Amino acid sequence: MLCICRDTRKHDQVLEDSTYYSNIQATEYVRLRIGFVKRLVRMLLQMKMLCAKTKIKKKSMQERNTNYLLLEVYKKNIVQLPFNMVKTKKFILVKHFVGEPKENDFQLVEEDLPALRDREILCEAVWLSVDPYMRPFSNNFPTGVTMTGTQVAKVTESCHPEYKVGMHVVGDFGWQTRAVVNADDPGASLWLEKPYIIPDFSGLPLSLALGVLGMPGNTAYFGFLEICDPKPGDVVVVSGAAGAVGSHVGQIAQLKGCKVIGFTGSDEKVKWLVDELRFDAAFNYKTTDVVEALKQSTPEGVDCYFDNVGGALSSAVISQMRFRGRISVCGSISSYNADISKLPQAPDIQRTVLRKELKMEGFSVKYWNDRWDEGIKQNLQWIKEGKLVYRETVTEGFENMTKAFIGMLRGENIGKAVVKV
Ligand SMILES: NC(=O)c1ccc[n+]([C@@H]2O[C@H](COP(=O)([O-])OP(=O)(O)OC[C@H]3O[C@@H](n4cnc5c(N)ncnc54)[C@H](OP(=O)(O)O)[C@@H]3O)[C@@H](O)[C@H]2O)c1
Numbered sequence: 001m002l003c004i005c006r007d008t009r010k011h012d013q014v015l016e017d018s019t020y021y022s023n024i025q026a027t028e029y030v031r032l033r034i035g036f037v038k039r040l041v042r043m044l045l046q047m048k049m050l051c052a053k054t055k056i057k058k059k060s061m062q063e064r065n066t067n068y069l070l071l072e073v074y075k076k077n078i079v080q081l082p083f084n085m086v087k088t089k090k091f092i093l094v095k096h097f098v099g100e101p102k103e104n105d106f107q108l109v110e111e112d113l114p115a116l117r118d119r120e121i122l123c124e125a126v127w128l129s130v131d132p133y134m135r136p137f138s139n140n141f142p143t144g145v146t147m148t149g150t151q152v153a154k155v156t157e158s159c160h161p162e163y164k165v166g167m168h169v170v171g172d173f174g175w176q177t178r179a180v181v182n183a184d185d186p187g188a189s190l191w192l193e194k195p196y197i198i199p200d201f202s203g204l205p206l207s208l209a210l211g212v213l214g215m216p217g218n219t220a221y222f223g224f225l226e227i228c229d230p231k232p233g234d235v236v237v238v239s240g241a242a243g244a245v246g247s248h249v250g251q252i253a254q255l256k257g258c259k260v261i262g263f264t265g266s267d268e269k270v271k272w273l274v275d276e277l278r279f280d281a282a283f284n285y286k287t288t289d290v291v292e293a294l295k296q297s298t299p300e301g302v303d304c305y306f307d308n309v310g311g312a313l314s315s316a317v318i319s320q321m322r323f324r325g326r327i328s329v330c331g332s333i334s335s336y337n338a339d340i341s342k343l344p345q346a347p348d349i350q351r352t353v354l355r356k357e358l359k360m361e362g363f364s365v366k367y368w369n370d371r372w373d374e375g376i377k378q379n380l381q382w383i384k385e386g387k388l389v390y391r392e393t394v395t396e397g398f399e400n401m402t403k404a405f406i407g408m409l410r411g412e413n414i415g416k417a418v419v420k421v
Contacts, residue, residue, distance in 0.1 A: 085112035090176035123153035129210040147175035171195035211416030218375035220248035227328035228304035232257030240308030242269035244416035329362040391415030
């Protein structure tokens with residue numbers, strides 16, 4: 001038998017497999033490196049020379065389901081060419097979300113992946129992210145597409161000189177376990193122009209590349225510092241305060257010498273914010289009179305508001321802003337599950353914005369793509385100095401992506417919600 005292995009790591013496994021076919025002798029392993037057709041022609045020529053020496057049984061090979069290209073040779077003739085491609089599991093969006101996403105809006109499917117071509121890499125997901133933006137953005141895509149999302153993946157095959165086998169990358173590969181991508185031109189992507197190689201995290205977990213040392217971390221870093229422009233002594237309010245972005249913003253605000261007030265959705269989260277992250281005060285917006293809580297905790301008014309949620313909570317905070325206050329509009333998760341044609345009429349914030357000369361600015365973190373490394377370096381530095389604490393809510397198993405996603409939207413996460421494959 002001639003085994004052409006996609007991954008030299010798996011040679012041992014192939015050898016073990018070959019004992020199953022007791023009278024099959026593995027004679028050569030050739031890595032798939034370049035385009036399939038080219039390689040096949042070359043290998044067929046090689047086999048012509050090998051086949052005289054090689055005797056193998058026909059039957060057993062048909063039953064195999066491996067990730068390798070298996071070519072059978074019986075005496076001098078090629079008997080069959082079973083070709084089992086590398087497979088990926090993926091979640092397809094089969095229905096647009098109405099209200100809260102539901103399990104049956106998704107379908108888990110398995111697909112073959114093609115062999116690599118020049119500049120392409122095969123990536124195997126290690127960690128996947130579930131993020132709030134997936135809820136509103138998904139309804140802009142047609143049904144039938146792979147759910148959008150970023151992941152930390154290991155390069156397991158490469159036809160690209162800069163992406164070596166064994167490296168870990170962050171890529172916008174969607175909810176799938178494996179992906180073949182052109183590393184220079186991966187196609188439409190929400191966050192990243194192309195996959196990037198994860199820098200040295202000094203031994204910290206790679207999952208952080210999806211959180212505090214990735215997109216949410218940079219959202220906190222740039223979205224807060226660049227838009228709110230905090231000064232020592234400023235009063236900062238953060239909504240969604242115990243989530244990936246919010247918990248990070250609150251800590252940067254403290255580092256800048258500000259007083260920090262957080263709003264979040266459970267008593268457990270409130271306790272974490274106050275006891276461990278040292279927020280000056282935190283409140284459960286579901287059980288507290290927000291207006292009253294703001295009056296008591298910020299009698300001097302609010303200088304900076306980092307808004308993750310929108311809605312009534314944000315209107316209350318904006319009413320409490322001080323002259324020339326700054327509002328960074330990061331997200332509006334309170335309305336992501338809503339039918340936007342039926343949203344309640346907006347309260348009049350314009351008069352407050354005008355009277356108090358407030359600055360209110362929405363942003364996408366992509367705006368700072370050219371400074372991406374700066375954010376990651378600074379956040380890493382703060383973690384190493386013990387100035388920035390992170391937390392993750394880890395869901396085990398790719399099959400549980402939908403549960404992790406729905407759970408995050410319901411507020412079941414503390415810190416960054418990630419899925420371990
Ligand atoms: N502009 C950008 O470039 C950018 C980038 C990343 C994220 N974002 C936005 O930033 C916000 C936070 O994102 P994240 O990744 O850090 O997520 P996260 O806060 O870790 O997770 C989402 C949290 O939203 C809260 N939530 C859910 N429904 C809510 C509601 N009706 N009212 C108030 N809070 C609700 C839940 O916490 P509770 O228990 O506190 O309710 C939940 O844990 C989101 O709005 C997201 O869209 C924007």
